[in-house]
Amino acid sequence: MCCTDTALAYVEAHASWSEANTRPSLARDYAAFLSRGADGATRAEFAVEGVRCAGCMSTIERGLADLPGLAAARLNFSDRRLAVTWKPGAEAEIGAVIAALKGLGFEAHPFNPARPNDAETAETQRLIRALAVAGFASMNVMLLAISVWAGNISDMTPENRDLFHWIQAVIALPAAAYAGRPFYEGAFRGLRAGRVTMDFPITLGVVLTLAMSVIETLSGAPHAYFDGAVMLLFFLLIGRVLDQAMRRRTRAFAENLAALRAESATLVDAAGTLREVPVAELAPGVRILVRPGERVPADGVVEHGASDLDQSLVTGETAAVSVRGGDRVFAGALNGSGALTVRIATAPGASLLDEVEGLMRRALEARSRSLVLADKATRLYVPLVHAAAALTLAGWLAAGAGWHAALLDAVAVLIVTCPCALGLAIPAVQVVAAGALFREGVLLNDGTALERFAEIDTIAFDKTGTLTLPIPALAEAGHDPRVLALAARLALSSRHPMATALVGAAEGAGPFPGAQEAAGLGVRALVDGVALRLGSPRFCEAEAEATAALAAHPDASVICFRAEGDAPVAFPVRQALRADAPEVIEALRASGRRVLILSGDRASAVEAVAARLGVADWEAGLTPSDKIARIEALQRQGRRVLMVGDGLNDAPALAAAHASLSPVSAAHVSQAAADALFLGRGLAPVLAVLAAGRRARRLMMQNLWFSAAYNVVAVPLAAAGLLTPLIAALAMSGSSVVVTLNALRARSGGPRPAASGEAGTPGPAAARIAGARP
Structure with missing residues (x-):
């Protein structure tokens, strides 16, 4: 027997739960979780479990401060993510960090820095920078505008008034050029694609307002509208940032879930050495060890061992499937009682998961064709805005007004109709409603x-796992307490999924010393000279009892127990509702x-x-x-x-x-x-999401109707020349405040329903929706 087979035989013979502490320690390959900066310092991130309050931050950061070679440890409380940096040249000891955190009472797992959302993070940062620039410029330009008005513009000397206007221009023009890039780029992308998006009227309004302000300043006119342009960008960027925040709200949580599940595999190399590696590094042809209680990390073929697999997460089938050498296994299946050596068989793109993702991608593409409210509003809004501005310009020219006056009124129409309120109407409600739903679980x-x-x-x-809980439970009560207690103590020595249904009956007692696991069959122990067995019907010679139990409980599986000299007992087990x-x-x-x-x-x-x-x-x-x-x-x-x-x-x-x-x-x-x-x-x-959806949609529609009503009133006033671009900008800002305040009503969803946690009643969400017809 070669050294590889010897190692496999050893591990397979010692893979039971009761012998977890005697397994050979594995060399964990952490290279995939490390990144190196330009200064030579090494960095790693960890998803930390158990962080409950701000005090945990200081506990963790102080507790790691004395680790050798560590330069800094910073915990982000909002996403429970710990960033650790080692000094240049120091050896990065991820295992030491995990051990130190465990000593402090926190579970942690390394988080892969090669995440696919770098582009999204960069976009969020760009929007925040643009918002900061627009906010700074709006504040200063508005102060200058107020100074001009407070000084009574008609009483100011032309030189002083023009100086104030040029100072406004120096602040507003570069600020608008930088802060407006998300809208300018969106408008040009739409034009290149042959369509007009919501970004186009925004771009047109900003550019024309700035151009008119420069012309007014050059001609020595008393008014300029730089403040209106940058204020418009400021409010629009608030909507963009809110929308981006909505998209990222649960991303960090989902990533932490993946990291906390420790997505790794035990790789068996050519020398028989066992190494723990990230699942992403598995390739066709490599061999892996899947212990009892672990999930199969990738599609493959069993080379050694025999076991029962729980494939409920993969196929929905609750009954365990027996596998042995030569059988195909799929990623996501939960290994039962025996250790398996699996050779990865699928090439990239050919696994069951890839097939499912292909189906999912086609389904998502079909669903994406449906228009959301914002898309529907855009299709109506954009042509109406352009038509109103064009008609205003044409109407004043036809009435004999000059190009200057006609263009000024057209610009006022573009500003007053600029979709700030519309841009905030949807994302503001989404963010507030998402917060309310978070409180409801x-x-x-x-x-x-x-x-x-x-x-x-x-x-x-x-x-399976939806109407029922993923953890199995006994399907009936009334079993002999003595027999159930014996079976439960044997179950403590098994990692088979169904065995967890019995462990609660152990009542604090520990597993039987010397209990041994028979791969793919069950657990045996010798107690006071009596042989005890727990496992499959064949292992316990309880085929008749198992058949009777399944007839009484057709939705259940069975786990059997036998004490030498006594009749066997079949425990029907199922996932509880x-x-x-x-x-x-x-x-x-x-x-x-x-x-x-x-x-x-x-x-x-x-x-x-x-x-x-x-x-x-x-x-x-x-x-x-x-x-x-x-x-x-x-x-x-x-x-x-x-x-x-x-x-x-x-x-x-x-x-x-x-x-x-x-x-x-x-x-x-x-x-x-x-x-x-x-x-x-x-x-x-x-129930909570259905109630929140109805409430959110109602508020969105209210915001959209308010935006429409605001335009019905404001557009005729602007078209009639009664609103200057500055007053139009103030009116537009006021409408944005109104829709934001209305969006805050989405928080009034009531308290978190008890049933989303541990209780068994639907809670207030049920009462809210029971009488609500779709």
Whole structure:
């Protein structure tokens, strides 16, 4: 036997939970998590778990200060991200940082610095810089304008008045050139693509206002409007920053979830050495070790070992699947009782995950064709603004006014109609509503989803991990307490997913000394001369008892126990319903919405859950493409479908639905496809997002109607020559303040529903939506 096989045999024979502390230590490859600066200093970031208050910041930063070679440690409280910098030339010890944090009471995992959102971060920083420049310029130019007015412009000497105007120009022109770049670039991109976007009237209004102000100053006219142009940019940039903040609100949280799940794999190299490496570094042909309780990190073929796999996250099937040498395994499957050596088999782009992502991408492209409120408003608003300005110019020219006066009034129309209020109307509501949902245990991934949540009339639930909790529980009570306690102590020595349903009955007792795991079968122990076994029906010689238990509980799986000399016992185990599921389903039906279950699990399991919830419309054994087909069929009937799911097989359906929601325990690809994630053990967040969507859409429509009413009043006044560009800018600013104050009403969503945490009642969200018809 070669050295590699010897190492594998050793590890496979010592892979049980009870022997976790005796495993050979692995060399962890942290190179992928380090970055080096131009000054030679090495930097790493960590996602930290357990940070609760600002006091944790000082505890962590002081606790790491004495580590050798460490230059700085800074914790970002908002995203629980720790940045550590080592001195130039010092050895970067990530393991030492993790150990030190563990000693302080915090769990931490290295965070990969090669993140795909660098462009988004750069754009956010650019918008903030532009906002700062516009704010500084607006303040100073407005002060100068007030000084001119306070000094009574008619009483000032032309030289002093022109000096003030030129000082305004020196501040406003470069500030507008810098701060307006996001709008100028958007306008030119749209023109190159043959379309006129909302950025075009903004650009046109700013440029014409500045040009007119320069001409007025050169001609010695008493008025200039530099303050109107920079103030306009300032308010528009507030809207852009709010919109960007909405897009980034939960990104750091989702990234931390991925890091805290320690996405790594145990690589077996040619010499038989075990190394822990990031999953991203796995390539076809390499061998990895998958221990009991770990998820398979990539598609592959089993080379050594035998085990049961829980593929519920991948396929929705709750029953465990037995695998051994030569069997195919898929990324995301949870390994049960035996250690497996898997050879990675898929080339990049050919895995099950890639197939699912392909389906998801096509579904997202189809959904992206639907217009959101801002797009609809833009399509109406832009041509109307241009038409109003053009008619004003033509009307005054026809009335005999000169080019100067006619152009000044046209510019006033462009300014007064500039979409500051419209630009703030949607993102301001999105940001405030997202904060209210966060307090109710919902993390919004996409602000535009609020509009879609408001339109939902059909809710499709996945079963496994969505209507049910991902942790299994005993399907019935009344077992012999003595037998249950013995089985629970054996379960403490197993990492099989179903064994966790029994461990609570151990009542503080520890595992049996000397308990051994039989790969793929179960756990055995010799206690006071009596042989005890816990595991599969075959391992415990309990096939008849298992058959009877499954007949009584068709939605369950079984784990069997046998004490030598006694009759075997079969414990039916299933994923328990979320505590508030019946109340939430009833509240949805009471609101007039249709509820159905679309599951990949077997029919008997789905039928049992549907019966307990009173859901008559259910389907089982569905593949990812089947789920998409069902949702698309509903949408062709005019239904607006909310998909709620958590598995890898749910991701395409989440993307195809009108709106989607996932628990934070969902597969990463499902989290990426969902419009929102919810925390806790309850389903009340489903009610919360529907109520918040209706409330947000109502406020958005109020803001849009106010913007329209404001223009109906202001445009005729500007076109009639009754508003100067400065007064038009002040009116535009006032309208922006009004829509922002109205958006703050989205916070009045009520307290966080108890069921989104641990309790079993739907909470106030249920009461709010039960009578609300879609």
